Amino acid sequence: MRILVAMSGGVDSSVVAALLKEQGHEVIGVTMKLWEGPEGEMPETGCCTASDSEDARKVASKLDIPYYVLDYTESFSKNVVDNFIDMYAQGLTPNPCVECNRSVKFDHFLNQAKKLNCEKVATGHYAKIIKNENFYELHKADYLDKDQSYVLHMLKSDDLENILFPLGEITKPEVRQIAARLGLKTAFKKDSQDICFVGKKDYRSFVEKRIDLTSAGEIFDVNGNKVGNHNGIHEFTVGQRKGLPGGQATPRYVTKINVQNKNVIIGEQKDLLVGSFIIEDVSIVKDIEYDNLTVQTRYNSEDLNCKINKISDNELLVELREPASSIAPGQFGVLFSGTKVIGGGRISSKLMESAS
């Protein structure tokens, strides 16, 4: 069949293209150009740099498949970068990779694949799609170290029907072995970890360049005593330990950011513990389920046992069995039943009940 493969220039998607070609499919490679700076500059590291699309082109040439660069910069800038800045302005901790998958990548990509009469699209994500009767389920990858089902939770059964994740059942070392066997240039390329449009720079300077967030505020402890001043709330995320006033007997963490009065509250680790929270903008893969659920509150974080209560079609209350401390408004709460993704939504800053 004809398959459109998203090639970032990394080893994972290179191997996906190679495997599908080996299986006899008609493979078309595409790099999504997501970001360029105001002066047209490309990021230096990450998944959408000029040198990465060059790597993708070389791999496509080696595999003898047609290859194109598609321009998604406008949509990316609007949906991901503006949102990223806006979230920091609101004292939230954004997850641009999820936003990108939610509102840019898959949407455009599936749409263009359909127009090109491709039966499927494929990416180098580590996740599994399992057909269950007439529906498609999203599962964690077998290789849990790299599992990316968290950032893919917004894909619905109807989307999954048209998607292939060929790396769902193999390990990263195996992927590198395949790349090496095929002589792909990207076999030993380092994994990208950075936010693609920020690169190695500090995200704070990226945000500061684009929006004035310098309105200063005050820092309080959980009992309401003032312990210092700060230069802008975008310098803080919930759970942050660095850059806080020192001189305390035990480590201090940001526990809350108050956007209205610009106050930052800090406390001890126990003050970070959260017993329940709300997720909003909820997206469900197929049907909502209530039994034996766990939740991940950050990419590839620990699975926390939980139960859920429906507040509305868009909002769920997540109650943790044991309070946990890794919950930052703006990140996503993704619900699993075993390895199966049920759905997820953005962690709301309202009604976050502390456990203590």
Place this chain on the structure above:
Amino acid sequence: MKNKDYLYLDHAASTPMRKAAITEYVNAESFGFANSSGGHKLSRDSKNLLEDSREKIASLLDVAPGEIIFTSGGTEADNWTIKSLFTSTKLDENLVTSNIEHEAVLASAEWVSSLGHKVNYAKSNNEGLVEEDEFLDHVNEKTIVASLMWGNNETGVIQPISQISKALKSANESTLFHSDVVQGIISENINFHNSGIESAAISAHKIGGPKGVGAMFINNKYKLPSFFHGGKQELERRAGTVDVPGIASFAAALEEQQNKFDDEVGMMKEEREIFEDKLKNSLEVVIVGDSIDRLPHISNIQFADINSEVLLIELDLNGLGVSRGSACASGAQKPSHVLEAMNVDEKFINNHLRFSFGWSNQKGDGSKAADIVIKAVQGMK
């Protein structure tokens, strides 16, 4: 698909070299490989070949040999004329050009502007035409260079060069009138002197010559300051060892192109007509500049409800090579500044493709291309 089965309709971007040009290149490289500025026999051979080529090209273009300066291509010639007369000391002098020029002109104009000079951009109308009055409105006594392309590289729309050059001279006798004729020369009989062009950019690879070679026509009454500094090559105006084999090959390409002009351009015109008629009959399309004068080799088509980024890929997969706007380094395609200048509705600006015919096409290509396009568009609905 083998390249020989691939249908190529992107001649506005580049053309294959003519056999005569390849043969001439190979001969010239063995006969005239030496540095044409040297003092020995082999250098003299090379120098003779260079000057013979200059004479041949000048005669084909009906200009004086001293009015042809060889360059690396059209971009260099545009840069040279536009930039070299502006200095950072006479900031009251200005440049007039249009907002549908090739990037080589627009980016040079931006550079002139960055020095502190005023750059006045004449606006295209909705059909892609820069009207005479609009252009002249921007010219004043401090305009030292005015630049307007012969035919637009994206739409093919032919600009009123002769009228504008005449009126320009009445407005300001001392303004140098430059024209980028890189596309125009492919399919129009251009006489520089008769049409009032005083400087022009010409590219060899658009007419079946080698890439990396071109020429600037510059009227004898001007002597532009050097743009590349170094030795005294190219009539003491352009430093750098001269690419004699490339130039000889350029001359051979131009000779064949001019000799076969009527047949070749007639074929392009006919094939384009068949192509456009077929599309009009089967699809919802708008042909840019349909009712005005266009270069016979270019067809810019707006497809209703079809994103051209995807259509371009579908056509490529089906063996038809065309293009959209101008390509950036990574190959991603952006909305065209020419269509933006024409105030094309935002809804349709990403629905355009450029099909460009050329000397390497043959009878039947227009029909064949139309069939591929129609099938692709219908499959995308």
